[in-house]
Amino acid sequence: MKLDNFIGHIHPIKVSEERVRIGTTFCLGGAAFFLFIVLGISGLLLALYYLPTAEGARAGIHDLDHVIPFGWLMRSIHFWAGQLMVAAMLLHTARVVAAGAYMPPKHLNWLVGMTLFILTAGLDFSGYVLRWDAQTFWAAQVVCQLLGQVPVIGGGLQQIFLGGSEISEVGLLRFYVIHCLIGPSLALAFIMYHFWRVRRDGRLGQLL
Amino acid sequence: MSRNPENNLSNSTVGRRRFFSYFGWALAGLASASMSWITCRFLAGNQTQSGLEPCTFGPPGDYPVGTVAKKGRVVLFRDKDGFWAVTDVCTHLGCQPAFLQEQNIFVCPCHGSRFDSEGRLLAGPATHGMTLAALRLGAQGALVAFPKEKVMPGYRFG
Numbered sequence: 001m002k003l004d005n006f007i008g009h010i011h012p013i014k015v016s017e018e019r020v021r022i023g024t025t026f027c028l029g030g031a032a033f034f035l036f037i038v039l040g041i042s043g044l045l046l047a048l049y050y051l052p053t054a055e056g057a058r059a060g061i062h063d064l065d066h067v068i069p070f071g072w073l074m075r076s077i078h079f080w081a082g083q084l085m086v087a088a089m090l091l092h093t094a095r096v097v098a099a100g101a102y103m104p105p106k107h108l109n110w111l112v113g114m115t116l117f118i119l120t121a122g123l124d125f126s127g128y129v130l131r132w133d134a135q136t137f138w139a140a141q142v143v144c145q146l147l148g149q150v151p152v153i154g155g156g157l158q159q160i161f162l163g164g165s166e167i168s169e170v171g172l173l174r175f176y177v178i179h180c181l182i183g184p185s186l187a188l189a190f191i192m193y194h195f196w197r198v199r200r201d202g203r204l205g206q207l208l
Numbered sequence: 209m210s211r212n213p214e215n216n217l218s219n220s221t222v223g224r225r226r227f228f229s230y231f232g233w234a235l236a237g238l239a240s241a242s243m244s245w246i247t248c249r250f251l252a253g254n255q256t257q258s259g260l261e262p263c264t265f266g267p268p269g270d271y272p273v274g275t276v277a278k279k280g281r282v283v284l285f286r287d288k289d290g291f292w293a294v295t296d297v298c299t300h301l302g303c304q305p306a307f308l309q310e311q312n313i314f315v316c317p318c319h320g321s322r323f324d325s326e327g328r329l330l331a332g333p334a335t336h337g338m339t340l341a342a343l344r345l346g347a348q349g350a351l352v353a354f355p356k357e358k359v360m361p362g363y364r365f366g
Contacts, residue, residue, distance in 0.1 A: 045250060069249040 006192055009199040028092035029198075032120075033191060035085035040184060042078040050130070052176035054169050057132035082124060089120050109197040112190055119187045126179035132172060140167045140175070260295070263341075265351040268366055276309055276325075282341055282353040283307050283314075285325055290364035293341040293353040294327040300334035314338070326361060337361070 049068055050060040064071035093113065096102055102110035129140045144167050147157045155165070161178075163170035222230070263279040268291065271277060277284040281296045281304060298305050298316040305314035305323060313330060314323040322330040327338035342357035343365035351365075 045247065048251070049253075068253055070246045071250060073246060074250055 006196050009196050012199065026091075026095060028088050028095055029194075032085050032088040032092055033195075035081045035088060036187065036191065038081040039078060039085060042074050042081065043180065043184075045074050046078055047180060052130070052173045054132065054172070057130065057172065061131060078127075082127060086120060086124055089117060093117060106197075106201050109194060109201060112194045112197065116187060116190050116194060119183060119190065123179060123183040123187065126175045126183060129172070129175045130179060137167065140171065144171070260297075260355040263293075263353045263355070264346055265353065267349045268345075268351055271351075276307060278307070279353075282355055284351065284353065287364075290366040291343055291351065292326065292363055292365065293343055293355075294323075294325070295339045295341050295355040295358075297338060297355075298334055299329075299336050299338060300332075305338070328361065 046064065049064055049071065051057065061075075064075050066072075096110070096113065125139075125143070129136050140162075144158060144162050144165075147161060148154045148165070150157055158165050161171070161174060162168070163174055260281065263282040265271070265277060265279055265284055271284065271286050271291070273286055273288055275284070275286045278296075283294045283296050285292050285294070294314070296304050296307075296314070298318065298321055300316065300319055300321050303316050303318035305316040305321065307314050307325070312325050314325075314327070316322070316334070319333050321332055321334035323334075323338050324330055327340060329335070329337045339355075339358040340361065340363050341353040341355040342359050342363075344352050344354065346352040
């Protein structure tokens, strides 16, 4: 997929009125994407004050909440945009199911959407762990144990995601890289493909 | 747009729809301006005076006459009359002059301003001397320099 091809599909010369009618889609996918952009910008700003170490996480979040001008606002924007993005994505998925838009010819885009569903959940969880307080530390510990229960590859998954069999600062750094770099990059790539397919697959089913 | 009857009216008056349109744009502009300002404040942080926090040295007994000790942006000296502390911030553009012990002068690495060991100006481009920081005894009997509290030239502590 070439980039000019992508832009050509997102901004076609003609779009039928029915296809962009808000009543068909409620623009829930669009809302989720808007929140994704908000999260990207606010997350980039938060990253300037957050260090992914046990001491740095505690100090960074304390400073954001109490010391940095409007740090509390940036954190709240990032938090609530995250909550709303998950909600928008769930409603979008429900809407697609209700409209039967997972059926051919849109079955491939449904799978792309499911991938984005998993990526969003992963981003939500990895961001939660970055708080690194008692609550999120034990949540990470539970997920680490769950990973270990996967047959055959469980131990390997633990090693890959946590850098060991127990949650530690090594694991915090991995959650940080997943949350700030790998997750958003993958999500953006899949989002672009998702949008491109929405246009490409046409109006045989429902849209967005 | 052809369904909008207002298009047929004269442009000299601002109709209801156009008023709401202007109002909406004004609100959007206000929101963008506030968010830009908030982002700038967030980025600027609040570390503007970080180099000038109080500097804690050891107890006075650790520094015999003739001592030169550095901590943060404060240089502590002692002669037979007592202690003084120079705030090591060049008055030209804020660089940190290095104290050369053999020559007993500060030389700024940026533009070569020179100061004597009590911060008095010897050579430009700076136009006035560096300030002296107030000294006090801290909790464990340690010497503490307060760069934000400027004291007069010739100041001695202890």
